[in-house]
Amino acid sequence: MSADLTRIPVAGPAPYDVLVGRGLLGDLPPLLGAATHVALIHPAALRATAEAVRDDLVAQGLDAHALEVPDGEDAKTLQVAGFCWDVLGQVGFTRSDAIVGIGGGATTDLAGWVAAAWLRGVRVVHIPTTLAGMVDAAVGGKTGINTDTGKNLVGAFHPPAGVICDLNTLETLPPNDYLAGLAEVVKCGFIADPAILDLIEADPVRAGRPGNGVERELIERSVRIKAAVVSVDLTEQGVREILNYGHTLGHAIERAERYRWRHGAAISIGLVYAAALGRMLGRLDDATADRHRSILQSLGLPTSYRPDAFGALLETMRVDKKARGNRLRFIVLDGLAKPVGVDDPDPALLAAAYSEVC
Ligand SMILES: NC(=O)c1ccc[n+]([C@@H]2O[C@H](COP(=O)([O-])OP(=O)(O)OC[C@H]3O[C@@H](n4cnc5c(N)ncnc54)[C@H](O)[C@@H]3O)[C@@H](O)[C@H]2O)c1
Numbered sequence: 001m002s003a004d005l006t007r008i009p010v011a012g013p014a015p016y017d018v019l020v021g022r023g024l025l026g027d028l029p030p031l032l033g034a035a036t037h038v039a040l041i042h043p044a045a046l047r048a049t050a051e052a053v054r055d056d057l058v059a060q061g062l063d064a065h066a067l068e069v070p071d072g073e074d075a076k077t078l079q080v081a082g083f084c085w086d087v088l089g090q091v092g093f094t095r096s097d098a099i100v101g102i103g104g105g106a107t108t109d110l111a112g113w114v115a116a117a118w119l120r121g122v123r124v125v126h127i128p129t130t131l132a133g134m135v136d137a138a139v140g141g142k143t144g145i146n147t148d149t150g151k152n153l154v155g156a157f158h159p160p161a162g163v164i165c166d167l168n169t170l171e172t173l174p175p176n177d178y179l180a181g182l183a184e185v186v187k188c189g190f191i192a193d194p195a196i197l198d199l200i201e202a203d204p205v206r207a208g209r210p211g212n213g214v215e216r217e218l219i220e221r222s223v224r225i226k227a228a229v230v231s232v233d234l235t236e237q238g239v240r241e242i243l244n245y246g247h248t249l250g251h252a253i254e255r256a257e258r259y260r261w262r263h264g265a266a267i268s269i270g271l272v273y274a275a276a277l278g279r280m281l282g283r284l285d286d287a288t289a290d291r292h293r294s295i296l297q298s299l300g301l302p303t304s305y306r307p308d309a310f311g312a313l314l315e316t317m318r319v320d321k322k323a324r325g326n327r328l329r330f331i332v333l334d335g336l337a338k339p340v341g342v343d344d345p346d347p348a349l350l351a352a353a354y355s356e357v358c
């Protein structure tokens with residue numbers, strides 16, 4: 001067990017820990033349960049890490065396989081999931097075996113879904129290697145793939161047996177991917193922990209650089225928010241919806257961009273939109289609404305989108321998972337750190353709020 005380790009527990013029907021620290025890859029084997037076969041699902045960027053983990057597991061007597069999948073969102077398809085299931089079948093994966101997702105949120109979403117559906121559910125452990133993966137995607141058991149009509153439309157709630165956030169893996173992350181992850185960190189600041197916003201605003205240039213002096217605190221604070229929420233509402237029957245702040249428009253932008261944008265970049269615009277909507281609904285004060293744009297801009301994240309896109313985005317938002325029938329649902333703020341759900345807002349307000357992100 002590594003010495004420099006923070007352990008953040010996640011409660012619920014299948015409790016587990018999120019480990020945060022450096023040099024933690026050796027903490028994987030005890031999380032694999034009774035597995036004799038292990039599949040390490042990873043993109044090309046994590047090939048060296050996955051092969052090192054595989055060699056370590058093989059040396060410990062396990063039958064470990066590295067499965068390379070396409071990069072980023074290209075992995076979140078039925079075809080790629082099918083490829084993974086074919087390999088599991090060929091290897092002879094049984095219910096006691098384990099899958100490990102090594103990569104960003106796209107990889108762990110895919111790996112989680114592959115594990116959730118194989119034999120109706122086998123063990124999965126996540127090793128997130130992006131900021132978004134550590135603070136969000138790998139924690140909470142939401143797994144899934146995209147379809148032609150929208151983002152994450154197929155998936156399951158399938159909690160991992162453990163999450164290993166080894167901060168050393170962030171050293172190779174491209175700067176734009178690091179910044180994209182900060183959008184989810186900022187989201188946590190607005191919905192639950194304003195100290196996150198203070199830490200970033202104190203020096204946004206520092207906060208935007210991997211390995212910065214506040215990195216670990218930002219990650220641990222964000223993980224604690226996510227852990228607290230999913231611990232009481234794994235399947236999004238209520239409070240978990242707050243984690244979707246900024247995502248209704250954000251996911252629609254990702255689809256409009258054919259998933260070529262980083263998730264966090266689209267969510268950044270979605271956050272500014274949600275703030276504008278909250279303000280127009282008479283819930284959020286001007287200063288807090290403006291703070292969304294200023295903090296995201298200070299990090300170099302996008303805060304505006306094409307003026308002509310609203311019609312198409314609105315159509316996509318209709319298949320957002322929070323929608324019920326033809327009633328759209330948004331998360332807005334009633335004030336700093338006071339998220340609430342709003343049903344079926346006036347279409348004129350939706351359009352007016354959009355004019356603030358053009
Ligand atoms: N399940 C959830 O609760 C949840 C939460 C947030 C986001 N997500 C999903 O996660 C995805 C976004 O995650 P992301 O921003 O991590 O994107 P990503 O997985 O696409 O990774 C971004 C890029 O970084 C590369 N990469 C990853 N780790 C690296 C490393 N250590 N060094 C060098 N390159 C590395 C990847 O190959 C990719 O090119 C989206 O699909 C989003 O929907 C899911």
Ligand SMILES: O=C(O)C(=O)C[C@@H](O)[C@H](O)[C@H](O)COP(=O)(O)O
Nearest residue numbers: 136140142151152240243244247321
């Ligand atoms: O964990 C959650 O719940 C979230 O909403 C976190 C989001 O940041 C994440 O992007 C999630 O994948 C979105 O979920 P979806 O149900 O809207 O697809």
Ligand SMILES: [Zn+2]
Nearest residue numbers: 136184263267
């Ligand atoms: Zn997200």
